[in-house]
Amino acid sequence: xxxxxxxxxxxxxxxxxxxxxxxxxxxxxxxxxxxxxxxxxxxxxxxxxxxxxxxxxxxxxxxxxxxxxxxxxxxxxxxxxxxxxxxxxxxxxxxxxxxxxxxxxxxxxxxxxxxxxxxxxxxxxxxxxxxxxxxxxxxxxxxxxxxxxxxxxxxxxxxxxxxxxxxxxxxxxxxxxxxxxxxxxxxxxxxxxxxxxxxxxxxxxxxxxxxxxxxxxxxxxxxxxxxxxxxxxxxxxxxxxxxxxxxxxxxxxxxxxxxxxxxxxxxxxxxxxxxxxxxxxxxxxxxxxxxxxxxxxxxxxxxxxxxxxxxxxxxxxxxxxxxxxxxxxxxxxxx
Amino acid sequence: xxxxxxxxxxxxxxxxxxxxxxxxxxxxxxxxxxxxxxxxxxxxxxxxxxxxxxxxxxxxxxxxxxxxxxxxxxxxxxxxxxxxxxxxxxxxxxxxxxxxxxxxxxxxxxxxxxxxxxxxxxxxxxxxxxxxxxxxxxxxxxxxxxxxxxxxxxxxxxxxxxxxxxxxxxxxxxxxxxxxxxxxxxxxxxxxxxxxxxxxxxxxxxxxxxxxxxxxxxxxxxxxxxxxxxxxxxxxxxxxxxxxxxxxxxxxxxxxxxxxxxxxxxxxxxxxxxxxxxxxxxxxxxxxxxxxxxxxxxxxxxxxxxxxxxxxxxxxxxxxxxxxxxxxxxxxxxx
DNA sequence: TTGTAGGCGTTATCAA
DNA sequence: TTGATAACGCCTACAA
Numbered sequence: 001x002x003x004x005x006x007x008x009x010x011x012x013x014x015x016x017x018x019x020x021x022x023x024x025x026x027x028x029x030x031x032x033x034x035x036x037x038x039x040x041x042x043x044x045x046x047x048x049x050x051x052x053x054x055x056x057x058x059x060x061x062x063x064x065x066x067x068x069x070x071x072x073x074x075x076x077x078x079x080x081x082x083x084x085x086x087x088x089x090x091x092x093x094x095x096x097x098x099x100x101x102x103x104x105x106x107x108x109x110x111x112x113x114x115x116x117x118x119x120x121x122x123x124x125x126x127x128x129x130x131x132x133x134x135x136x137x138x139x140x141x142x143x144x145x146x147x148x149x150x151x152x153x154x155x156x157x158x159x160x161x162x163x164x165x166x167x168x169x170x171x172x173x174x175x176x177x178x179x180x181x182x183x184x185x186x187x188x189x190x191x192x193x194x195x196x197x198x199x200x201x202x203x204x205x206x207x208x209x210x211x212x213x214x215x216x217x218x219x220x221x222x223x224x225x226x227x228x229x230x231x232x233x234x235x236x237x238x239x240x241x242x243x244x245x246x247x248x249x250x251x252x253x254x255x256x257x258x259x260x261x262x263x264x265x266x267x268x269x270x271x272x273x274x275x276x277x278x279x280x281x282x283x284x285x286x287x288x289x290x291x292x293x294x295x296x297x298x299x300x301x302x303x304x305x306x307x308x309x310x311x312x313x314x315x316x317x318x319x320x321x322x323x324x325x326x327x328x329x330x331x332x333x334x335x
Numbered sequence: 336x337x338x339x340x341x342x343x344x345x346x347x348x349x350x351x352x353x354x355x356x357x358x359x360x361x362x363x364x365x366x367x368x369x370x371x372x373x374x375x376x377x378x379x380x381x382x383x384x385x386x387x388x389x390x391x392x393x394x395x396x397x398x399x400x401x402x403x404x405x406x407x408x409x410x411x412x413x414x415x416x417x418x419x420x421x422x423x424x425x426x427x428x429x430x431x432x433x434x435x436x437x438x439x440x441x442x443x444x445x446x447x448x449x450x451x452x453x454x455x456x457x458x459x460x461x462x463x464x465x466x467x468x469x470x471x472x473x474x475x476x477x478x479x480x481x482x483x484x485x486x487x488x489x490x491x492x493x494x495x496x497x498x499x500x501x502x503x504x505x506x507x508x509x510x511x512x513x514x515x516x517x518x519x520x521x522x523x524x525x526x527x528x529x530x531x532x533x534x535x536x537x538x539x540x541x542x543x544x545x546x547x548x549x550x551x552x553x554x555x556x557x558x559x560x561x562x563x564x565x566x567x568x569x570x571x572x573x574x575x576x577x578x579x580x581x582x583x584x585x586x587x588x589x590x591x592x593x594x595x596x597x598x599x600x601x602x603x604x605x606x607x608x609x610x611x612x613x614x615x616x617x618x619x620x621x622x623x624x625x626x627x628x629x630x631x632x633x634x635x636x637x638x639x640x641x642x643x644x645x646x647x648x649x650x651x652x653x654x655x656x657x658x659x660x661x662x663x664x665x666x667x668x669x670x
Numbered sequence: 671t672t673g674t675a676g677g678c679g680t681t682a683t684c685a686a
Numbered sequence: 687t688t689g690a691t692a693a694c695g696c697c698t699a700c701a702a
Binding site for chain 1 (some may be wrong): 395397398400402408409413417419420421424425427428431435440442443444445459460461462464587590593616617620621622
């Protein structure tokens with residue numbers, strides 16, 4: 001615990017405070033406060049005078065003082081595994097969009113895709129007395145990082161830790177991928193997965209749809225990285241019979257798989273059709289453009305923010321599961 | 336100004352405060368404070384007793400109270416045009432890396448790539464009394480958003496607004512691109528630019544290197560988007576003589592240009608060599624892998640954070656310019 | 671409509 | 687080594 005954050009930094013220069021504005025405007029601090037908070041109950045006259053001095057002094061109420069007395073910080077904690085991962089960036093965008101209008105700001109901390117980092121990030125965020133928060137893709141199996149007021153929402157975690165969750169129906173996603181590959185006449189199918197719950201769920205849906213069609217499939221496992229996609233695809237392609245359809249658990253890994261296919265001179269989709277997952281920005285940049293199972297990342301972020309705000313407001317908030325969507329592109333269709 | 340942020344939300348449940356810990360441990364609040372701040376000047380005995388009660392009550396010093404009296408918020412404001420842009424994600428990573436060890440956190444606000452949004456973001460961040468901040472790719476031509484304490488640093492802004500800056504030597508980047516295209520024997524060169532200072536500087540370097548070699552070049556302009564890259568490249572390719580070398584001001588736009596080349600059946604690099612800019616994650620995912628001028632985004636973010644911390648600490652801080660670097664890949668070399 | 675006064679949780683100064 | 691006590695900047699009954 002004790003986390004001694006002795007910061008040797010000197011205090012930052014302060015602006016002028018409520019008292020100075022009050023003094024110069026010839027009113028009490030209470031009145032100044034009212035001008036900045038309460039719309040009513042202050043005469044147009046006084047308000048004008050106060051506002052005049054306020055702007056002259058460049059006064060703005062300090063959120064420190066305000067939040068101290070109100071017991072709120074107007075901050076939403078956000079813990080994300082890795083800021084540069086495109087999908088998380090989109091989620092962040094959704095969260096921001098919701099928060100923007102509500103006068104809340106984002107306190108960001110990244111967990112570096114690591115349980116310990118996650119805890120560190122949580123403590124960091126909690127120290128600032130955030131009112132609530134969102135944690136993306138948590139790896140923690142234990143209790144959530146919510147000491148006081150547990151207004152936290154999780155998106156796509158490894159374990160069902162928090163009561164309030166935003167999820168994607170991964171199984172349905174796997175199902176969609178299978179149907180698409182079947183639609184374009186593929187029968188020798190393959191799943192390229194990764195460790196973790198999400199991949200398992202995607203595979204379950206994929207397997208379900210195939211067994212319903214009386215088919216089986218082969219599998220290999222990577223780690224969501226491009227390189228692992230290339231390797232796993234290579235292994236898959238070496239075996240007989242050569243697959244004609246490939247479902248990959250992530251777009252980045254799918255990019256690696258495409259490269260392996262190119263190297264062997266296999267045409268996509270003519271020889272092998274490919275379906276990715278996430279529909280990250282890169283999906284439409286690949287060659288050929290990648291058919292992918294879309295995660296509505298922006299909407300999921302927005303939903304999580306909304307839920308957290310409801311929790312903070314003491315309103316009921318229920319977990320929500322989003323449905324994935326097939327985005328058909330060249331890798332399963334005509335070029 | 337007046338920004339009435341009347342939040343109708345109820346106060347968040349508070350944990351137990353310093354007083355309760357003090358009371359139960361049978362000491363004064365001052366002593367509890369000392370236990371959590373200065374290492375010395377409190378007997379092992381008392382400290383143990385205090386710590387015991389503190390953990391029992393799950394007490395942690397509120398940063399609200401602490402910062403109020405210290406006049407610091409331990410927050411660094413960060414204004415970024417668009418969180419989902421990969422390059423900015425990398426910069427953010429660099430900033431986080433530096434801040435992590437210094438007990439500072441990031442207050443994030445996005446400007447939506449728009450001057451008005453930038454102002455809004457600035458106000459939002461400033462309200463929380465951040466100690467300093469970093470603003471990425473500012474579009475503002477006027478004064479910086481720094482009312483009290485101007486501990487702000489800008490990265491790659493459109494205008495030289497803030498005194499403390501982190502920049503990339505774009506001109507050198509353009510120069511590098513030209514040399515690379517010349518190296519692989521190209522003579523009919525083309526620049527695919529975009530509006531703004533950065534593109535102009537890149538072009539200047541490009542033009543300089545070419546004129547030194549006694550060459551001229553043609554040009555087209557996009558807007559950094561993939562689609563604009565396709566269009567501009569199409570226009571360029573329709574004209575005679577067909578170019579055999581292409582320098583594109585951004586990787587995303589280069590992706591679009593590659594697509595235009597594919598569509599016309601032109602081979603890269605055999606028929607046309609291509610050099611992009613930024614070396615964003617996507618550069619190595621494209622087909623063929625894209626040679627690009629690397630912006631050391633992570634290092635630039637880290638430098639900006641470092642500078643802001645120095646400014647906050649009252650230390651001298653000087654602007655810094657980073658040198659770009661050529662990352663050679665398939666689009667200008669053997670596959 | 672306005673002012674007075676108390677308190678939010680913490681740290682820092684000074685005296686013991 | 688410890689304890690009173692006075693800020694820090696603001697909000698909000700309550701009273702006028």
